[in-house]
Amino acid sequence: MTDKAVVLLSGGLDSSTVLYQGKADGYECYALSFNYQQRHQRELDAARDIAAAAGVTQQVISFDLGLWGGSALTDATINVPRDRAPEEMATEIPVTYVPARNTIFLSFGLAYAEALEAKRVYLGVNALDYSGYPDCRPDYINAMQQVFKLGTKQGREGRSIEIISPLIELKKTEIIQLGNQLNVPWEKTWSCYQGGEKACGVCDSCQLRLKAFQELGLTDPLPYL
Template identity: 65%
Template sequence: MNQRAIVLLSGGLDSATVLYHAQAAGDECYALSFDYQQRHRRELHSAQAIAHSAAVHGHEIIPLDLGRWGGSALTQRDLDLPRQRHPAAMTQGIPITYVPARNTIFLSLALAWAEVLGAKRVYLGANALDYSGYPDCREDYLLAMQQVYTLGTKRGREGQPIELAAPLLHLHKGEIIQLGQELGVPWELTWSCYQGEEMACGMCDSCILRREGFRQAGIEDPLPYAGT
C-alpha cells in the first residue's frame, strides 16, 4: 500500500524534483505551498502548474504574512537583491535573501497536516551544497527538526514518528537537474527568479544557480531570461 507524504512545493526546480522523486518512490503525494507575501509570488503559479502536471492528491496554498516584520530582501521590497554574484560567494555568510525562520514555519505547518492526514513523511528540497548559505538548509538543522517531529507529536511519542526527508541535501545543482530529467520533471513549468517579474532576470542568486546547474548537467534551460 502506498504511503501518504507531504511535499513542500515552492514552484522551483528543487521542490519539483523532490515531488517527482517522491512519486517515483511510490508515495501518495500531497503538495503544500505558501503565499508568504514573497516578492517572487510568481513562483506560486509554477507550484500550481507543477502540482497539476504531477496529478497530486491534494494541493494546499497557505497564506502567511512573513513580510509583516521585513528582515529579508524576499519580503521587503526596499532591500536590494544580490545580483551577478559568483556561486562561490553565495556560501560566504548568510545573505539578505534569508527569510527569518521560514523553513521552521513551513515544516511546522507541514507536520500538522501530515499528522492529521496520516502521512508517513514530509519532503523538502533543502540542499546543503548549492544553497546560498541559508541556516535552515543544513544537515544539522534538519536533524534537529527531525527531533521536533518525533518529540512534538502524538505520532512520534507513540513510536510512529513522521519522517523528514531531504533527498537532494548532498547533491549539486547539476546533479539535481540530471535526476529531475530522468524523472520527467517539466522544467518549463518551474520558476527560480527572486525578482518576481514576468520574465526571469538571470542575474539574482537563484537565477545564477539555476543557469549554472543546467550548464553543468548539459541540458538546455527552457526558461527565457531578460536581456538574452
C-alpha cells in the first residue's frame, strides 16, 4: 500500500513544486487548500488547476481571517507594497504577513493527515525569499514538529506525522529549477497578491518570481499587466 501525504497547496509556485515533489517521493498525495477570504482569491483557481494537473484529490477549507484583518492580504484598507527592492523586503516583517497563518494551515493539515493515517504533511515555506515571515523559518517548523508529535494519537504511539518543507533553504531560482525537473506546469500557478485576471508584476511576490525566471534566462508564462 502506498504511503499517504497531505500537501498544503496554495496554487503558488512554491506549493505547486512541493506537490510534485511529494508525488516524486512516491506518496499518494492529498492536496489541502484554504479560502480564508484572501485578497488574491485567484490563487484558489490555480490550486484547483494544479491539483487536477497532478491528478490528486483536493479539499478546500473555508474560513474568514478577514474578520479581524491585520494583513494586507485580508484587509482591503491596507495597501499591498509595490515596487520594493529585494533588500527592502527583508528588512522587517511585511504587511503581507497574515497573523498565525501557517499555524492555522498546519493544524488543518495535521487533522487531515491523522484522519488519513498519512505519514507526512508537505509545506512550501521558504526562509530565503521572505526572511521576515516568522512562520517560514526552520525554528518554527521544528517547533511545530513537536506539536505534531505531542498533540496527536499517532505521535504519542510513536508514529509521528512528519512535516516536510523541502524548499525552506532554496533560492527562488533553485525552486524553479527543481520545478522544471518535476514538470510543474508554471502556466497554471499564481503568485500575485492582487486578484486580477493578470498578475500585477509589482507586488513583492510577483517581483521575486519574475526576477528568478529572468536570472535563469527563462520566460514566466503568466500574463502580466
